[in-house]
Amino acid sequence: MKVSTMEKYILLKNKLPEWINMITPTYTIFAPVKEEDLVFFKPITKPSEMTLAYSNAIVPPKAQMFHQTETMFTFTQGKNIRVNPASLPDEKIVVFGIRPCDAKSLSIIDPVFTNDFEDPYYLTKRKNAILVGLSCNQPTVNCFCTSLNGSPASPEHLDILLTDIGDKYYVELNSEKGKQLVEKTKKLFTPATDADSKKKKDVEKKAVDAITRQMKINNVDAFVKKLDTIFDAPYWKTIAMKCLGCGACTYLCPTCHCFDIQDETTLDKGARIRVWDSCMRPEYTLHASGHNPRPERMNRVRNRVYHKYNYYPKNHQMIACVGCGRCIDNCPVNIDIIDVITKAGEVKP
Amino acid sequence: MVNEKQLRDEVKKLVSRDDVKYVIGYEQGTYGFQVTPSFAFTPEEAERFIFSPLCANNLSVYLMLEEKPPLRKGEKEDTRKVGLVVKGCDARAVVQILQEKGLKRESLVIIGVPCTGVIDPKKITVKFPHQIKPVDVREEGNHYVLTINGKNQKIPKDELLFEKCKQCEYPTPVIHDVLLGDEVKSTKKEEYKEIKTLEKKALKEKWEFWSKAFDRCIRCYACRNVCPLCYCKECIVDQLSPQWIYRSVNRSENTVWNLIRAYHLAGRCSGCGECERACPMNIPLTMLNKKIEKDIKELFQYVAGVNLEEKPLLAMFKPNDTEDTIL
Numbered sequence: 001m002k003v004s005t006m007e008k009y010i011l012l013k014n015k016l017p018e019w020i021n022m023i024t025p026t027y028t029i030f031a032p033v034k035e036e037d038l039v040f041f042k043p044i045t046k047p048s049e050m051t052l053a054y055s056n057a058i059v060p061p062k063a064q065m066f067h068q069t070e071t072m073f074t075f076t077q078g079k080n081i082r083v084n085p086a087s088l089p090d091e092k093i094v095v096f097g098i099r100p101c102d103a104k105s106l107s108i109i110d111p112v113f114t115n116d117f118e119d120p121y122y123l124t125k126r127k128n129a130i131l132v133g134l135s136c137n138q139p140t141v142n143c144f145c146t147s148l149n150g151s152p153a154s155p156e157h158l159d160i161l162l163t164d165i166g167d168k169y170y171v172e173l174n175s176e177k178g179k180q181l182v183e184k185t186k187k188l189f190t191p192a193t194d195a196d197s198k199k200k201k202d203v204e205k206k207a208v209d210a211i212t213r214q215m216k217i218n219n220v221d222a223f224v225k226k227l228d229t230i231f232d233a234p235y236w237k238t239i240a241m242k243c244l245g246c247g248a249c250t251y252l253c254p255t256c257h258c259f260d261i262q263d264e265t266t267l268d269k270g271a272r273i274r275v276w277d278s279c280m281r282p283e284y285t286l287h288a289s290g291h292n293p294r295p296e297r298m299n300r301v302r303n304r305v306y307h308k309y310n311y312y313p314k315n316h317q318m319i320a321c322v323g324c325g326r327c328i329d330n331c332p333v334n335i336d337i338i339d340v341i342t343k344a345g346e347v348k349p
Numbered sequence: 350m351v352n353e354k355q356l357r358d359e360v361k362k363l364v365s366r367d368d369v370k371y372v373i374g375y376e377q378g379t380y381g382f383q384v385t386p387s388f389a390f391t392p393e394e395a396e397r398f399i400f401s402p403l404c405a406n407n408l409s410v411y412l413m414l415e416e417k418p419p420l421r422k423g424e425k426e427d428t429r430k431v432g433l434v435v436k437g438c439d440a441r442a443v444v445q446i447l448q449e450k451g452l453k454r455e456s457l458v459i460i461g462v463p464c465t466g467v468i469d470p471k472k473i474t475v476k477f478p479h480q481i482k483p484v485d486v487r488e489e490g491n492h493y494v495l496t497i498n499g500k501n502q503k504i505p506k507d508e509l510l511f512e513k514c515k516q517c518e519y520p521t522p523v524i525h526d527v528l529l530g531d532e533v534k535s536t537k538k539e540e541y542k543e544i545k546t547l548e549k550k551a552l553k554e555k556w557e558f559w560s561k562a563f564d565r566c567i568r569c570y571a572c573r574n575v576c577p578l579c580y581c582k583e584c585i586v587d588q589l590s591p592q593w594i595y596r597s598v599n600r601s602e603n604t605v606w607n608l609i610r611a612y613h614l615a616g617r618c619s620g621c622g623e624c625e626r627a628c629p630m631n632i633p634l635t636m637l638n639k640k641i642e643k644d645i646k647e648l649f650q651y652v653a654g655v656n657l658e659e660k661p662l663l664a665m666f667k668p669n670d671t672e673d674t675i676l
Contacts, residue, residue: 036562036630036631037475037631038630040565058629058630059567068598069596069597069599140478141381141478142380213380213481238388241388241411242387242388242411244414244571244575245414245574246569246570246573246575247568248569248627250569251567252569252629273596275597276567276598278569281587297414297416330571332406332571332575333386334378334379334383335385336380336383
């Protein structure tokens with residue numbers, strides 16, 4: 001495991017702006033920026049634009065790799081038909097301040113964009129990105145990453161993890177990419193001491209203890225199997241009754257990755273675009289014939305749960321949920337995945 | 350506020366009736382200040398019902414969301430009534446739907462709650478961001494009393510109330526079969542202060558304000574789905590042939606979407622503010638609705654959803670109607 005050989009450093013807090021300034025000429029830095037009481041990952045030009053006192057970005061940073069709207073190619077119509085592939089960005093990016101849960105979500109959706117077909121749009125950005133994480137010292141009410149084997153201070157899935165341990169950051173380098181980034185700016189970093197490592201552990205423990213909402217399922221693998229037995233349970237209908245069928249939960253989910261492809265045209269030209277899609281919408285499964293295999297909200301609500309907790313683990317050996325709590329925070333009718341899963345565990349087959 | 354026992358008794362009575370399918374109300378949510386919609390099919394399920402200043406949702410949306418799968422051969426349509434708990438603003442949405450013949454009056458049993466205002470969840474969450482255990486919230490005069498970990502906290506109502514409630518002219522449901530408690534009379538008047546301020550701004554400033562807001566839109570359509578009056582069989586934004594609005598999420602398409610939504614509610618919006626509450630991106634959607642509401646009031650002296658006998662604004666003509674609106 002990489003973790004044991006991981007290099008650990010200390011970066012003084014007052015050196016952070018200097019570090020960001022040093023890497024800004026080479027990389028486009030996406031960092032948490034506050035706007036209208038919400039936090040978004042946006043490109044910054046100077047360190048003062050970002051805010052690190054935040055819980056989680058409203059839109060997960062998956063949006064930096066998997067754009068909500070992506071032009072695949074443009075074309076001209078009429079006599080001179082021409083197809084022009086969209087240029088793939090070669091800019092190097094740093095996603096700064098990404099939470100460990102959101103970094104994990106990228107590892108979860110990677111197989112979707114690599115397995116059967118290598119998706120150039122996602123992969124170009126993914127490969128050009130360095131993920132510099134920031135441990136989540138103050139988890140929010142609906143954080144439950146620990147229910148899904150996550151930790152608010154885990155360097156796994158990140159290139160670098162910073163943990164705020166008072167007046168300094170404890171820096172863990174978890175990949176070659178991460179090492180290279182620090183190598184170029186080495187003068188700002190000093191080796192971490194055992195006391196620093198202990199401090200990080202303490203901070204992590206405090207954060208883990210602060211996560212009080214948990215999915216009450218004893219065994220995750222058994223739960224995945226259990227879902228096979230309750231597919232037809234009336235339970236799903238009771239949840240679906242209050243579902244409005246909007247897409248807030250899916251669009252704000254860091255592991256939701258469905259998209260629609262459409263041509264948007266004027267008389268003589270057009271573009272083939274790819275946009276986020278949501279399985280909560282009836283249109284999502286509507287066939288050209290008019291038949292809809294998921295005709296009711298119950299089918300769609302159940303699909304959201306099954307896709308994350310049953311189909312995905314079967315296909316990719318991972319639960320497609322990181323416990324970030326966004327779908328709970330933003331559901332207008334309090335459909336709460338912690339509660340949904342906990343109660344599903346109690347449903348009799 | 351409402352006597353919960355009286356509410357539950359009323360609901361139990363209703364669900365015991367042969368001509369009532371179920372009753373829609375509120376129950377305790379899963380954490381903090383959450384309240385969640387609840388459906389009682391049996392008297393036992395009615396025991397879960399609550400009513401508190403946290404009951405913000407406009408439940409009338411569920412009347413329009415009810416799914417009616419195609420009938421099997423020999424199967425008869427279930428024509429039993431649906432019961433619904435409504436506050437003042439929610440009732441106006443029901444009246445509007447009935448005016449538009451979206452539903453039949455006889456298909457509903459309406460339990461009215463004379464409303465003294467509800468709490469804006471965004472405001473209370475800012476004050477208590479770490480609240481996980483459910484909190485008992487009571488209203489006492491001009492204060493809310495919150496019981497957190499056995500301790501009472503008194504907070505002035507004004508700090509937590511929804512902005513819409515501060516100008517509410519119809520706190521007692523204008524339509525109901527049962528009214529729980531005494532009528533609440535309002536002396537408030539919608540002054541449209543915020544709208545008037547925005548109207549005075551230069552065009553460029555307005556555009557900056559709205560483009561910044563619409564840039565945030567992710568087109569999840571929570572605003573549409575939570576709205577009891579957005580019940581088109583196929584929403585214009587879902588239509589593919591012809592496709593009026595592209596799926597691309599950018600300033601142009603987002604602006605069109607948000608304006609179309611507001612315009613389609615012109616003379617119909619009952620001002621419940623659910624669109625803004627549901628919006629995860631904090632887009633001030635109520636301002637759009639209120640601007641149109643104000644214009645309509647000035648042009649046609651019309652207020653949506655207050656009189657069941659009236660025709661919908663866009664379905665009537667008066668010889669003395671202003672012609673300023675005709676281009």
